[in-house]
Amino acid sequence: MTYAEAVAMYPHDSVFIQVDDVVRPMTPAEYEEFIQRQVNAEPHD
């Protein structure tokens, strides 16, 4: 998945971080790390 594809698939306002019962938006740094994770994801068996 390219960077642009990841951003298109997961807009910043559509993904969240959860701690116990609290679900919050991602900070810009968290979102960037999330998008990079999608770009670097490897197919599994």
Place this chain on the structure above:
Amino acid sequence: MPNEQTSVPLFVANTVLTASQQNLSAGTGVPVFATTVTRDAAFGGSNKALAEGQLCYLSSTNVVQYYDGAAWATVGPATAGGLTLITAQTIGTAVSSVTVTGVFSSTYDNYKIVISGGTASVNDENCGMILGSTTTGYYAGYIGAVYSGSATSGIGSNNASSWTRVAGLMTNGLNGNFELNGPNLAKRTFITGFHVQDTVARSYGGYVDNTTQYTAFTITPASGTLTGGTIRVYGYSNS
């Protein structure tokens, strides 16, 4: 819960007893805590009021406990069995990680964690897990069989930043079933478990190379997000 408290007051001469403190005392009978972690925190420190015979109520597991002078024990047969549900954490919508806090304590040495229900935005067996905030020193071996054909698939993880395959994430269901040995002990924490994916099923085992006493963990898919489902954490009775 409105009756939950996080401290145990220690009154000395000339201390003001407030109405809220008196009402809390009158309203509960025994102190009410959210978890064993908040209970232990409340009875620690300078207010060392913990003594044999002390009672408490834990809202996370709905049990009454007494302190026998050395450890907390549960009153009655409700949790006399070997396995006690500590928490059932519902997963939110489109979350990229889920942190569950306050689940490991001195009450139990060993834990079982079960992930079920819910959905993933993409199929992925690479579901990472860390303890506390530790992002180094995770070792594990994952061995599985691919459904198509007879091939086995072994994956080693050497000093990684997480345990990388603790659960199977599918667009029509999440699954994880694993155990932790000693996450709150000042020793290495060990993990053993299983997961099922759309193309492969694996068993695995590993450890994290430190002696940190953990109280929390975080689940993070390598790709995509999670929606719904439940992470249940159980404690194995020590005796």
